Amino acid sequence: MRENGFSIANPHPRQTDNVQKLGVAVAMMGLLPLFGTWAGINISGGWMLSLSIACILVGTAIYGVRTYLLVPEGIKNTANWFDPLTNRGLWGWAVGIVLTGFYILLYWFPEYLGLGQNGKTNSGLIHLFDPLSQFFKGQPASQWFMYGTLYTVAILALGIKFIYKYRHSRYHVVRTSVVMLSQFFLAYFIPEILEGLNVGAGSQYYGKDLKNFWPLNYYFFDGWHLDNMQKEGTWGMFFLVWGIIGFAVLTPIITYFVGKRWYCSWVCGCGGLAETAGDPFRHLSDKSMEAWKIERFLIHGVLAFVVLATGLLMYTYFTGKDFGFAINQYLFFALLIGAGLGVVLLYRKNNGFLPSQKVIWTTAVVVAFVILYFLVPNLNEGNSTIFFSSYNFKKWYGFFVGATFSGVVGVGFYPLLGNRVWCRFGCPMAGYMGLFQRFKSRFRITTNGGQCISCGNCSTYCEQGIDVRAYAQRGENIVRASCVGCGVCSSVCPRGVLKLENGPDGARLKDL
Amino acid sequence: MEHIVIIGNGIAGITVARNVRKQSDKRITVISAETDHFFSRTALMYIFMGHMTYQHTKPYEDWFWQKNRIELLRAYVERVDFSEKRLYFSQGEPLAYDKLILAVGSTPNKFGWSGQDLAGVQGLYSYQDLELLEENAQHAKQAVIVGGGLIGIELAEMLLSRNIKVTFLVREKAFWGNVLPKKESELISRHIREHHVDLRLGTELKEILPDANGRVNKVITSDGEEIPCQLVGLTAGVRPNIDFLKNSQLETDRGIKVNRFLETNIPDVFAVGDCAQFDVPPVGRRPIEQVWYTGKLQGEALANTLCGNRTKYEPSHWFNSAKFFDIEYQTYGWVHAQMQEDEADFYWEHADGKKALHFVFDKQTQQLKGVNTFGIRLRHEVFDQWFSEGQTITHALEYLKDANFDPEFFKKHEDEIVDKFNRENGTAIQPKGKSWKRILKAVMG
Structure with missing residues (x-):
C-alpha cells in the first residue's frame, strides 16, 4: 500500500492552486517574525506583531476558504494517511520536535524566549509581545502573555479553517464558533482587560479565566491563590465563590444534562486547541484495548494525585501545620521501581491475551523520568533525601502534570500521539466529569439499529481513541467516560449510524 | 471435540x-x-x-x-x-x-467483453483487487468505469482522490436505475457530475483495446466512441x-x-x-x-x-444504506425502481437538490411500504416498528420527527415535508413533536 507520501515519484500529487499557495504564503509570512524573534532577532514596534497576527489569520482563512469552498461539502479525510505531516512522517516529527522544544523553553527556560529576568528588559520573541501587553495592562509581556496570545491566535486561525472544512455540519460550526469565542473572551480578552483595569491592584495575581475550574486549574485552592482572591474585595470574592460553585455545582449538573462535551469540546482551552489546531492529527490516537487500560489507570491516577495534593495544601492552609518527612532517595527509587514492576506484572497476570509492550514502555518512561527529576538536582547538591510535604506534593504535581503532561506531552506530541493525549490520559477535569458521564448522565452516542458496516471510520477518527465501532457493530449505544462529544464519529460515518444526543438516562444503554 | x-x-x-x-x-x-x-x-x-x-x-x-x-x-x-x-x-x-x-x-462479474483480461482492467472486491488497483493507478491519468452500481461509484470516488479523470459508463438510462426510482437516480447523477465525473448514461462497453505492451489504452463504447484510458474498472455487480x-x-x-x-x-x-x-x-x-x-x-x-438450536434465517423488514460521494442514502422497507400497481408515493426534495425523501404506500390501505432518504438520517427502529404495526403514511408523517436521526443543530425539514404532502393530498396532518417515550418504545421493543 501507498504509505509514504514523501516519495518524490508520487505520480498523483494533490494539487494546490495559486490562491491556496497565496494563503499559505501569507500565513507563513505571519509566522516569520515569530521564528525570527525566537532566533534572537529583536523587533520593536507594535505594528510588527499586529501584522504578524493579521497575516496568520488572513492567510489561514484564505487557505481554508479556497481549499474547502471550491469542492462540494462533505468529509475531507483524503490522503490523511499519505501525508507526511499527518501520518507520523517526516513533517509530523519535525513539527512535534519544534512544539516540544517550544514548551520546554516556555516552562523551564523562558529566558531563551527572551524573558528579561532580574530587572532586565525583554528581548526576542517575548519582546515582540511587549506593545500588546502594554496596551492591555501597562506592563511588559511575560512568557505567559506571549503564550496566551499565540494560543488564542492558533485557535482562531485554525478554527476558521476547521469551520470551512466541516461546513456541512451545523453541529461543528456552532461548537467551533463557541470554543473560539470562549477562548478569545473568557480565557484571553476579559482576564487581560481585568488586569488592565487594575482589578487585583494591591494584591498579587489570581486566575481570572471564568471557565478554568479546579481541578484543571490545580492552583485554585493553593494558599497563596485563596489569599490573593480574598485580599481584593468584591472581584476577588466573586472569583472565589464562582470557582467553587463552578467545580462543585455547575460542572456535575451540566455534565448530567449534556455530557462532558459542554466543557471539553465547547469551552475548554485545551479542547479548543485540540479541536482546531489538532484536528489534522485526530486519527493518530491509539484505539487498542491496551491503550484504554493505560488511559483508565493514568487519568484516574492524576485525578487522585490532584485531590491528594490539594487536600494536603488545604489541610496546611487551615491548620497551619505541614506533615513532612524525609526519605532516602534510593529507598524511594527502589519503591518506585518495585511499584512499576508490580503494575506491569499485575497487568500481565490479568490480561494474558493482551499485548503488554505499551504498558511496559509507559511505566518505564514514567519511572525513569521521576527518578531523574529527583536524582539530577540531588546529585548537584550532594543531597540524597527527598522531602515529602504539602508544599512539595503540589510542586511535583505542577511539574509532572501541570507542565510536563499537559503542555510538553499534551501539545508537543500532537503529530505523534494525536491531539487529545492530555485530555484522554491526564486531565483531572476530564476524569472528574467522566465519572458523571459514565454513571449518571443523559448523554450518549446512539447507534442506529443494524446499519453499521464495521468500516472503522468512527474508531479511526475518534481523537479519544474510543473503539466506537466495537459498540456500533453490536447495535449498542456508546456510553464512555472519555467521550468529549466532538461529534466527528457521527460525521465520518458513511451510513448515518451515530448520533450524539441527550435523552432519558435510564435508557442510555440499549441492553439495560 | x-x-x-x-x-x-x-x-x-x-x-x-x-x-x-x-x-x-x-x-x-x-x-x-x-x-x-x-x-x-x-x-x-x-x-x-x-x-x-x-x-x-x-x-x-x-x-x-x-x-x-x-x-x-x-x-x-x-x-x-x-x-x-x-x-x-x-x-x-x-x-x-x-x-x-x-x-x-x-x-466481480465479467460479461465476456473483448479485452476484459488485459493488464489494467480489473474489478474491485478483494484485498488483492485493492493491491492491484494501487499498482494500476500508478500508470493511469484517465480511467473508465463500467457498471453503474455501488462499487462503480465508490471506485469513481477512489480514483478521483488520486486525481485520475473518470468516465463512468452506465448501461441503464439512469444511475443505479434498477434500484433507484427516477428522481433519486437523477439527484445522484447530478451529484456525480458535480464531482466532475464524466457520467455516460445509457452507454455500454463494447470493447477494450490494448497498447503495444498489452496494457489497456482505450475503450470503445456502444456509441462507437473511443475513450482513451489506462485503467478500466469492471463494476457490473458480483x-x-x-x-x-x-x-x-x-x-x-x-x-x-x-x-x-x-x-x-x-x-x-x-x-x-x-x-x-x-x-x-x-x-x-x-x-x-x-x-x-x-x-x-x-x-x-x-x-x-x-450449536443444537436449529434456527431459520428470518430477517425483519428490509433496510440498507450507502453513501454516494457526499450524499448519504438510507432505505427502510421497499421502494422499488418502478412503482407497483397498488402503490402510491410521495416525494419531497430540498431546494438544494441534495436532500430528498421518498415514501411509498398502499393506494387502498395507505399502509406505509417503504422510504428512501437522501441527506437526512432516519432512525431504523422507528421505521421497523411502523412496518411491523402496519402504520399508514399519515401516521409516518405525523410522527416523522421521532424518526429524525440527523446530528443536533441540523436544519429540520419535517414541517416543510408534511406541508407539501398536505397541499398535494388535501390532508391536514399536523406533525407531532419528537417524543423520547415513543422513540424508546421502538428501540426497546
Whole structure:
C-alpha cells in the first residue's frame, strides 16, 4: 500500500492552486517574525506583531476558504494517511520536535524566549509581545502573555479553517464558533482587560479565566491563590465563590444534562486547541484495548494525585501545620521501581491475551523520568533525601502534570500521539466529569439499529481513541467516560449510524 | 471435540465463528486465502483514499482470535472431498472437518467483453483487487468505469482522490436505475457530475483495446466512441465465488443452494453470506443477498443451528444504506425502481437538490411500504416498528420527527415535508413533536 507520501515519484500529487499557495504564503509570512524573534532577532514596534497576527489569520482563512469552498461539502479525510505531516512522517516529527522544544523553553527556560529576568528588559520573541501587553495592562509581556496570545491566535486561525472544512455540519460550526469565542473572551480578552483595569491592584495575581475550574486549574485552592482572591474585595470574592460553585455545582449538573462535551469540546482551552489546531492529527490516537487500560489507570491516577495534593495544601492552609518527612532517595527509587514492576506484572497476570509492550514502555518512561527529576538536582547538591510535604506534593504535581503532561506531552506530541493525549490520559477535569458521564448522565452516542458496516471510520477518527465501532457493530449505544462529544464519529460515518444526543438516562444503554 | 471449519473470513464466516464460540467449546478453524485477519470489505475504498490504513479496517484486534480460540488458517482451498469430509489446499496437508461452512463470498462479474483480461482492467472486491488497483493507478491519468452500481461509484470516488479523470459508463438510462426510482437516480447523477465525473448514461462497453505492451489504452463504447484510458474498472455487480465447487455433489445454481436453515443438499455442509442462494427466499427478499447485515444475520442463525438450536434465517423488514460521494442514502422497507400497481408515493426534495425523501404506500390501505432518504438520517427502529404495526403514511408523517436521526443543530425539514404532502393530498396532518417515550418504545421493543 501507498504509505509514504514523501516519495518524490508520487505520480498523483494533490494539487494546490495559486490562491491556496497565496494563503499559505501569507500565513507563513505571519509566522516569520515569530521564528525570527525566537532566533534572537529583536523587533520593536507594535505594528510588527499586529501584522504578524493579521497575516496568520488572513492567510489561514484564505487557505481554508479556497481549499474547502471550491469542492462540494462533505468529509475531507483524503490522503490523511499519505501525508507526511499527518501520518507520523517526516513533517509530523519535525513539527512535534519544534512544539516540544517550544514548551520546554516556555516552562523551564523562558529566558531563551527572551524573558528579561532580574530587572532586565525583554528581548526576542517575548519582546515582540511587549506593545500588546502594554496596551492591555501597562506592563511588559511575560512568557505567559506571549503564550496566551499565540494560543488564542492558533485557535482562531485554525478554527476558521476547521469551520470551512466541516461546513456541512451545523453541529461543528456552532461548537467551533463557541470554543473560539470562549477562548478569545473568557480565557484571553476579559482576564487581560481585568488586569488592565487594575482589578487585583494591591494584591498579587489570581486566575481570572471564568471557565478554568479546579481541578484543571490545580492552583485554585493553593494558599497563596485563596489569599490573593480574598485580599481584593468584591472581584476577588466573586472569583472565589464562582470557582467553587463552578467545580462543585455547575460542572456535575451540566455534565448530567449534556455530557462532558459542554466543557471539553465547547469551552475548554485545551479542547479548543485540540479541536482546531489538532484536528489534522485526530486519527493518530491509539484505539487498542491496551491503550484504554493505560488511559483508565493514568487519568484516574492524576485525578487522585490532584485531590491528594490539594487536600494536603488545604489541610496546611487551615491548620497551619505541614506533615513532612524525609526519605532516602534510593529507598524511594527502589519503591518506585518495585511499584512499576508490580503494575506491569499485575497487568500481565490479568490480561494474558493482551499485548503488554505499551504498558511496559509507559511505566518505564514514567519511572525513569521521576527518578531523574529527583536524582539530577540531588546529585548537584550532594543531597540524597527527598522531602515529602504539602508544599512539595503540589510542586511535583505542577511539574509532572501541570507542565510536563499537559503542555510538553499534551501539545508537543500532537503529530505523534494525536491531539487529545492530555485530555484522554491526564486531565483531572476530564476524569472528574467522566465519572458523571459514565454513571449518571443523559448523554450518549446512539447507534442506529443494524446499519453499521464495521468500516472503522468512527474508531479511526475518534481523537479519544474510543473503539466506537466495537459498540456500533453490536447495535449498542456508546456510553464512555472519555467521550468529549466532538461529534466527528457521527460525521465520518458513511451510513448515518451515530448520533450524539441527550435523552432519558435510564435508557442510555440499549441492553439495560 | 467437533471440528467446525469455515471457508471464508468475511462478515458471514466470522459471525458464525464468533457465535459458535459464544455458545460452545467446539474446535473452530477459519480459512482464508485473502488475508490473515477479518477486515471490513466495505472499507477498502477508504484505504485507497488514505482515510484509513488496512489495520483500521479490522473490527477486532489481532489478539482476539487466540483469546477466543478461533484458529486462523491462511490457505487456498482447491477441492472439497464431501464424502471423506476433507479439504485439499493448493499447498500443505489436507484438513478434516466435521461440519463445513462455506462462506466464500463473491467475485466481480465479467460479461465476456473483448479485452476484459488485459493488464489494467480489473474489478474491485478483494484485498488483492485493492493491491492491484494501487499498482494500476500508478500508470493511469484517465480511467473508465463500467457498471453503474455501488462499487462503480465508490471506485469513481477512489480514483478521483488520486486525481485520475473518470468516465463512468452506465448501461441503464439512469444511475443505479434498477434500484433507484427516477428522481433519486437523477439527484445522484447530478451529484456525480458535480464531482466532475464524466457520467455516460445509457452507454455500454463494447470493447477494450490494448497498447503495444498489452496494457489497456482505450475503450470503445456502444456509441462507437473511443475513450482513451489506462485503467478500466469492471463494476457490473458480483456473483458467488463458487467455481471451485462446481462439478461436485454440492448442488449449486448461481450460488450454493440452501434452505432457510442455510443447509445445503449435503449433510453437515452449510453455506452462508454472499455465496448462498435460497431455494425459497424470505418474503420480499432476493434469493442471493449480498449485503453486510444479511451476512451477519445469516451467520447468527447458522451458529445457533450448529450449536443444537436449529434456527431459520428470518430477517425483519428490509433496510440498507450507502453513501454516494457526499450524499448519504438510507432505505427502510421497499421502494422499488418502478412503482407497483397498488402503490402510491410521495416525494419531497430540498431546494438544494441534495436532500430528498421518498415514501411509498398502499393506494387502498395507505399502509406505509417503504422510504428512501437522501441527506437526512432516519432512525431504523422507528421505521421497523411502523412496518411491523402496519402504520399508514399519515401516521409516518405525523410522527416523522421521532424518526429524525440527523446530528443536533441540523436544519429540520419535517414541517416543510408534511406541508407539501398536505397541499398535494388535501390532508391536514399536523406533525407531532419528537417524543423520547415513543422513540424508546421502538428501540426497546
